[in-house]
Amino acid sequence: MSWLADDDNEYDEFDEDLIRVRPNPKANRPRTKRRPAHEDAQEGRIVGVDRGRYSVLMAEDADDERFITAARARELHRTPIVTGDRVRVVGDTSGEAGTLGRIVSIIERTSLLRRSADDTDQVERVIVANADQMLVVVAAADPEPRARLVDRYLIAALDAGIRPLLVVTKTDLADPSDFLAHFDGLDLTVFTSGRGHVPLHDIGEHLIGHSTVFVGHSGVGKSTLVNALVPGAERATGHVNQVTGRGRHTSSSTVSLRYRSATGSGWVIDTPGVRSFGLGHVDPTHLLSGYPDLAAIAKNCPRGCTHLVNANDCALNEARAAGELSQAQQARLDSLQRLLDTFNERSS
Template sequence: MSWLGPDDEDDDDEFDEADIRFRPNPKANRPRTKRRPAHADAQIARVLAVDRGRYTVLLDEDTPDERRVLATRARELRKVAIVNGDRARVVGDTSGDEGSLARIVGIEERTSLLRRSADDTDQVERIIVANADQMLIVVAAADPEPRARLVDRYLVAALDAGIRPLLVVTKTDLADPTEFLRHFEGLGLEVFTSALDEMPLERIGAALVGHSTVFVGHSGVGKSTLVNQLVPSAERATGHVNVVTGRGRHTSSSTVTLRYVGADGTGWVIDTPGVRSFGLGHVNPARIIDAFTDLAKVAEDCPRGCTHLPDAPDCALIEAAADGRLGPRGAERLDSLQRLLATFSDRKPRDDS
């Protein structure tokens, strides 16, 4: 019994598979590869600012052709954090002309990374700045009151990153900072103090020459005012302290890199937004003592897992301080170390090996 009609019997090849047309899928049929362009013609640029997926970079630094260029990131860098201070490899339209857009295709190896976390329980790091070698911590003697514990956190982050810390105390006409500064006597910090209109700009500027310095501080301490005095073209917004809450208003909303030009040379100022907290969840406490090279050598004789805190049993550091083997300022430095380590007293050291 045939289901073919009278007009179908001679059309046996109507449904021949050779007549079926396939629509090609170039993406599916293309061989997979992990090869990326070499970008041998890429130029090295300094990242000066980051704003919603666009990066202001400086090309041909310190040459007659120096220019600022706006760039975006290459697709292969979509999971890579690009931050102020990075040395980026840039291709495309690097003219810097209005409407031009270059592309960042790589990041040079970083010499340092200053990081923070949301809080001490969060081990997800947020990179603040790359390749800085100094941190200038700005605090006020009053209005708002100085917070030694916040400064401790800045110091821990700096020591963890291998960055030299400096300290500026503003508004000394409102309060005497002597008692506050005693907390840091054992650290060998270079300290600058100033009244409202008597900022030691020459001394601070001299410390900036030849360095990349990240400025950090609580909101309302006068950090942006200091930046504007050091770099008059910066035009960073300044604010005031709320008389009710005692808190400063966040005025600098983004991190920006600025060139400092002084009588003795130039340097880089990296101004960051004011913060009221600084999480250290990413830091391994075991690395903090490494920044105290003189104490670290003595600590080699401590029992395994020693916290070096005042109640630590058989701590070689405590014993050496008691019998004077740490030297004339050894006890002060041990006290400073213990204060920093106390920040982590409720945490277990991480294994970063």
């Protein structure tokens, strides 16, 4: 049928068959949220992160380790990918120079160690994934040990379901007995190290079969210990400023290193030294998990007890008033209540 016009020069009918429609498959394609299945993806382990590029171990056979460089796929958006993550990778996974794989998904994590800038900041900083142990490194002197910083490490570890260990270095400079008394009663394995005595074998035996994240204040000898345990690690070491008493940041990134011995292997995850460790991301009700001996006493507290200094009928306060707490327990209770005060102020 053709167009028909009347005397008023208007169209009486319109034949749609005469309209020419330009094909545009892309515009006409229905939108979908389905993503590629990536059935050919291979599993790998993140061992290092550097400016948007990820070092991935694709084969964990001790005789055939293959490392590649990979980038984040667009579908992951801003999902954090951290050292220790198990991931699925597609693309070029040969590991040859100039090649680049693509990380398309993160395998479910077994643990996640986090910290915040301070106790009032609830924005978490992810440190490492899938670690099952934390080795806290502290010096007996130079710099002076900080029991409250170690308390924070322990709380973060226990909150994440990670077993804590403690190493005290530089025991040739000072006796760590008074410092270690602060942790009496805790289920905490402790190693001591000094000039001429570094228990590498004993520490190494606790690393076998585990993924252990090393944490510590700058200048305590953490990177020196890592280098001794993992020959060839070449982690940068520094010194303590004699004026400020602070260590200089040396390790600037978190990396996973393979620990090997005649009896087995494990992973050592070295982190940059920190001078503070915020717990703003931790649920205040979980703080007692860092003090198992106090938690046992707190079971006698009334429901909803805040455990603060002025809390009525608090079993912890009553035990202190009755002289039933050891000196170390009193010090830990002071530390706990300071943390609880901080969280109480944050929520008010």
